[in-house]
Amino acid sequence: MHDDLYLALRQCIIDGDPEQAIELCQRALAAGIAALDAINEGLVPGLNHVGEQFAQGEMFLPDLVMAGEAMKAATAILEPAMQKAGARRETLGKVVLGTVQGDIHEIGKTLVGTMLSASGFEVHDLGVDVPFETFAVKARELNADVVGVSALLTTTMTGQKNVVEALERHGLRPRVKIVVGGAPVTRSWGEEIGADGYGEDALAAVALAKTLLGK
Amino acid sequence: MQPKLEILERELIERILGEAFTLIAEPGVKVQAPAAVELLAGAGARIEEGVAHIPEALARRALASAPREFFLHNRAGEAVVRYGGDAVQFDPGSSCVHILDPATLEHRMTQAADLVRLVQVAEMLPQYAAQSTAVVCNDVPKETGDLYRLFLVLLHSSKPIVTGAFAAHSVPVMIELLAADSGGREALRRKPRAVFDVCPSPPLHWSEFAGQNLADLARAGVPAEVVSVPLAGAAAPVTLAGTLVQHAAECISGIVIHQLAQPGAPVVWGGAPAIFDMRSGITAMGAVETAMLNVACAQVGKHLGLPTHGYLTGSDAKVMDAQAGMESGVAALMGALGGINMISGAGMLDSLACHSAEKLVLDAETIAMAQRVLQGIRPRGESLALAMFAQAGLRGEFLKLAETRKLFRSEQHLPSSVIDRGSLHAWEQSGAKDTFARARERVAELLAAYRRPALAAEVEGELKAIVGEQARRAGMEQLPGLGT
Numbered sequence: 001m002h003d004d005l006y007l008a009l010r011q012c013i014i015d016g017d018p019e020q021a022i023e024l025c026q027r028a029l030a031a032g033i034a035a036l037d038a039i040n041e042g043l044v045p046g047l048n049h050v051g052e053q054f055a056q057g058e059m060f061l062p063d064l065v066m067a068g069e070a071m072k073a074a075t076a077i078l079e080p081a082m083q084k085a086g087a088r089r090e091t092l093g094k095v096v097l098g099t100v101q102g103d104i105h106e107i108g109k110t111l112v113g114t115m116l117s118a119s120g121f122e123v124h125d126l127g128v129d130v131p132f133e134t135f136a137v138k139a140r141e142l143n144a145d146v147v148g149v150s151a152l153l154t155t156t157m158t159g160q161k162n163v164v165e166a167l168e169r170h171g172l173r174p175r176v177k178i179v180v181g182g183a184p185v186t187r188s189w190g191e192e193i194g195a196d197g198y199g200e201d202a203l204a205a206v207a208l209a210k211t212l213l214g215k
Numbered sequence: 216m217q218p219k220l221e222i223l224e225r226e227l228i229e230r231i232l233g234e235a236f237t238l239i240a241e242p243g244v245k246v247q248a249p250a251a252v253e254l255l256a257g258a259g260a261r262i263e264e265g266v267a268h269i270p271e272a273l274a275r276r277a278l279a280s281a282p283r284e285f286f287l288h289n290r291a292g293e294a295v296v297r298y299g300g301d302a303v304q305f306d307p308g309s310s311c312v313h314i315l316d317p318a319t320l321e322h323r324m325t326q327a328a329d330l331v332r333l334v335q336v337a338e339m340l341p342q343y344a345a346q347s348t349a350v351v352c353n354d355v356p357k358e359t360g361d362l363y364r365l366f367l368v369l370l371h372s373s374k375p376i377v378t379g380a381f382a383a384h385s386v387p388v389m390i391e392l393l394a395a396d397s398g399g400r401e402a403l404r405r406k407p408r409a410v411f412d413v414c415p416s417p418p419l420h421w422s423e424f425a426g427q428n429l430a431d432l433a434r435a436g437v438p439a440e441v442v443s444v445p446l447a448g449a450a451a452p453v454t455l456a457g458t459l460v461q462h463a464a465e466c467i468s469g470i471v472i473h474q475l476a477q478p479g480a481p482v483v484w485g486g487a488p489a490i491f492d493m494r495s496g497i498t499a500m501g502a503v504e505t506a507m508l509n510v511a512c513a514q515v516g517k518h519l520g521l522p523t524h525g526y527l528t529g530s531d532a533k534v535m536d537a538q539a540g541m542e543s544g545v546a547a548l549m550g551a552l553g554g555i556n557m558i559s560g561a562g563m564l565d566s567l568a569c570h571s572a573e574k575l576v577l578d579a580e581t582i583a584m585a586q587r588v589l590q591g592i593r594p595r596g597e598s599l600a601l602a603m604f605a606q607a608g609l610r611g612e613f614l615k616l617a618e619t620r621k622l623f624r625s626e627q628h629l630p631s632s633v634i635d636r637g638s639l640h641a642w643e644q645s646g647a648k649d650t651f652a653r654a655r656e657r658v659a660e661l662l663a664a665y666r667r668p669a670l671a672a673e674v675e676g677e678l679k680a681i682v683g684e685q686a687r688r689a690g691m692e693q694l695p696g697l698g699t
């Protein structure tokens with residue numbers, strides 16, 4: 001019935017076009033499409049397509065990032081309608097993310113955040129040079145499922161351990177999962193400090209978060 | 216004539232600088248170091264919410280007070296590295312976290328012993344005008360990681376050093392180490408042995424630590440290298456020209472902070488600009504656009520009359536394979552032709568993450584080739600060919616001429632055993648070894664021939680005392696990497 005609109009929604013994600021996404025979402029609501037259907041029948045298939053094409057080397061990081069931006073713009077329009085209808089889009093989980101204290105490397109962490117939110121996680125990016133405690137305080141405040149800690153320096157990697165300890169002190173473990181990443185970080189380092197997982201890149205981070213939350 | 220590669224027209228250089236001056240005024244530069252903010256505000260830059268708006272006139276004064284030339288010295292006090300003009304020198308890449316294990320090809324975490332081994336190999340190769348603090352030591356407490364590297368290089372080398380700190384509080388200790396080695400702070404100021412890389416965060420941001428480093432180094436008279444790292448497409452505009460503007464703005468703002476702390480202190484227009492690989496999300500150090508960016512950045516620096524630095528000769532390959540050789544070869548040659556004063560990055564694999572002693576010896580061959588190109592083609596006698604033809608005639612027995620014997624060494628670069636030019640038969644007879652196998656053998660030879668350069672006992676004692684104190688505070692009982 002609304003197949004054309006669903007296809008257009010899918011396409012605006014593939015095109016990474018936030019303006020088009022906003023317009024199409026407004027049109028969909030006006031046409032009486034349920035917000036949840038617009039997401040599940042239109043936007044998400046678009047996102048899946050981009051993810052697959054990226055994995056095959058046919059699409060590139062800017063495509064991925066812009067698809068994420070279009071998705072964000074679209075859900076901002078659909079969100080109020082969903083709340084009114086009492087429907088809730090099931091996010092895959094809440095993630096608190098940041099680069100650890102003393103470290104200002106930002107690009108990889110932001111990419112991880114983009115991919116997580118594009119894949120359906122609710123991401124709270126705390127930025128860079130984030131104090132250990134802040135990870136724990138925010139995780140509690142937001143009732144997070146996962147805390148992601150990035151470190152690019154061997155000198156700041158040790159801070160990931162402090163974050164694990166801070167979450168323990170706040171009584172958030174083992175409920176809140178901790179994932180770590182960054183160039184010098186390894187799987188065995190993750191194990192050593194008692195984190196729940198290590199992600200080599202942004203796609204691995206998504207897979208890891210899904211596995212940890214049983215999604 | 217030293218052959219040259221120029222890839223920017225003069226008019227484009229002026230446009231790049233024009234936009235760079237605009238950027239540092241508006242939107243301005245984020246500056247977090249209180250010391251740097253104070254200097255900028257005192258000189259008339261408007262500071263609003265942590266952002267400094269630097270007027271062009273102030274920037275031009277700083278560019279004018281920065282020296283056109285300075286030298287780094289070896290332990291004997293000889294001025295062996297020239298920053299300035301079209302001098303071209305190479306040093307190994309810095310701060311890798313992995314080392315390529317030559318036996319297993321595994322990328323292992325680096326330890327003090329790995330750094331010592333790399334320093335020993337680089338010490339033996341004349342192609343490396345300077346050492347670098349090549350890898351971090353994972354067997355040393357993280358808090359002392361940066362200064363411990365410098366300590367090991369000072370113990371095992373007499374060459375100049377390209378180094379850098381990981382935290383603000385390390386710089387004073389590292390300066391103390393260098394002063395101990397040079398015979399005091401005044402001696403260090405007069406004849407600096409090391410240059411420190413200091414990185415702005417792209418885009419246009421001086422972190423607390425980097426801004427503080429600039430001020431500390433300027434005041435100590437120890438050369439600073441402003442290493443701007445714009446990643447085209449991720450942390451900088453995707454266009455190469457746009458990235459050059461950001462690079463210039465970052466360098467200029469750094470030089471302003473530095474020169475305000477101490478006018479006339481030695482500073483380098485440096486950089487590690489690179490493109491961001493849109494498939495893998497890595498910084499593509501071996502990409503040809505990365506080499507183009509480095510040459511172009513240096514060209515802008517030369518236009519301003521400043522000493523230059525770049526980051527080339529590293530590769531994105533994971534082992535020492537054809538990709539590694541190809542990327543490093545192209546980039547080293549382009550950097551050399553660009554007349555970049557110090558080219559860092561030799562020995563590196565996996566886009567700045569992994570070091571390899573075997574690659575250092577291969578890159579030394581690349582560097583020797585590049586250096587040969589720089590010597591150019593020049594006449595060696597009264598006639599170019601006539602005199603030799605007068606002797607050899609149409610028989611053409613040039614091998615019998617005295618000139619041939621006398622001149623071939625200056626005309627031809629003689630590669631080491633890493634390069635195979637022998638016959639197929641000879642190659643088969645000697646085990647049909649590939650480049651990597653030959654490089655491994657050469658590393659073993661160099662290590663066997665290495666002797667630790669002389670270091671006065673009291674200086675060594677002083678270095679150990681300084682580092683020992685830091686180590687104890689960090690809870691380390693023993694100092695690794697002191698053997699041989």
Ligand code: B12
Binds near residue numbers: 179184199
């Ligand atoms: C760009 C860069 C910078 C930029 C950062 C710009 C910015 N706004 O972020 C600047 C110039 C500021 C910088 C500064 C410094 N840097 Co730096 N930097 C790099 C570089 C070249 C690339 C990093 C990057 O962005 N990569 C691209 C992204 C996409 O990859 P990534 O960060 O690895 O992230 C991916 C994965 O790791 C993973 N991941 C990342 N985080 C997380 C988190 C989770 C939870 C998960 C699951 C996964 C995950 O997914 C990401 C996406 O695929 C690396 C070299 C390298 N190859 O890593 C050096 C590097 C990390 N830096 C290094 C150094 C030494 C420094 C400085 C100390 C230099 C100096 N002397 O001033 C300062 C440190 C300042 C500080 N206190 O933090 C060293 C570290 C050495 C060490 N032993 O610790 C490196 C390895 C380079 C080198 N050999 O010198 N740097």
